[in-house]
């Protein structure tokens with residue numbers, strides 16, 4: 453299977469919001485769509501999914517135009533997409549039905565994902581004990597002899613917190629067991645525990661050989677998963693390719709250095725640039741190993757205690773800031 457996005461463009465009036473964007477996924481993995489606020493990520497995703505018309509371009513899945521007939525695709529939208537006043541269970545069954553999943557099968561999958569995403573109390577409120585424990589077994593069946601709490605109405609979407617709505621939406625994206633999973637800001641609004649829960653599930657989907665496209669502002673999270681990236685800035689792709697290759701291209705020019713005193717004179721003498729400093733913990737930019745070693749030599753010579761000396765390729769965060777830095781405002 454393969455995904456090929458060719459030459460996508462979109463204008464609103466005179467304003468170009470996506471400008472001839474192309475990328476491809478010849479094999480499973482995670483592709484990151486990154487960018488400044490308003491750079492065009494969500495618009496690109498919506499055009500890919502046929503939710504927005506394209507001015508130019510095409511999207512192919514296995515050589516055929518991408519749509520729900522040619523591809524089993526799951527989508528987690530950035531904005532809330534649940535019907536606020538409908539029962540959660542009904543909505544999940546409805547969304548599953550739209551993706552060709554029978555009601556019976558949907559119920560089995562909902563039980564699995566409700567357990568996995570820890571939202572059973574909202575989907576099966578009459579099967580949850582006073583102490584919050586559930587009567588559902590590992591496979592979702594009722595435990596025999598368990599004391600039933602007085603029946604309650606299932607929760608409506610607008611009765612859930614933002615994070616729990618996000619979990620239900622994640623379920624709608626995964627319910628059809630999709631081959632292509634598109635996640636627009638999947639971790640936004642999640643606490644650290646639920647962020648880890650989402651990450652575990654994403655890891656499992658990667659291990660199953662799925663194709664994932666992820667848009668996020670959380671560079672460290674994206675870096676954990678993605679193999680390839682496109683960075684968008686004001687509608688344009690400004691950096692694109694395999695992340696490891698991009699990092700190699702920068703070389704080992706970032707130096708994290710922790711010492712016990714002010715070493716500004718040695719840094720200056722070595723010609724390195726200070727990116728930031730906090731309590732004698734320096735983030736430096738060097739021209740390469742030679743300059744880093746020169747600085748290390750002068751610190752040793754002057755008997756400076758070195759706690760950390762880490763010469764490395766830039767992180768995705770550093771690459772992002774360097775690529776679009778200084779102009780990270782919404783496009784006008």
Ligand SMILES: Nc1ncnc2c1ncn2[C@@H]1O[C@H](COP(=O)(O)OP(=O)(O)OP(=O)(O)O)[C@@H](O)[C@H]1O
Nearest residue numbers: 464469487488489490491492493494495496530783
């Ligand atoms: N319906 C619309 N009419 C006019 N302009 C729009 C419309 N939808 C989006 N835009 C503009 O298109 C640009 C790209 O928006 P988009 O939502 O794709 O950005 P994004 O990269 O996803 O941003 P963010 O990271 O902030 O979510 C923005 O400048 C936005 O204001």
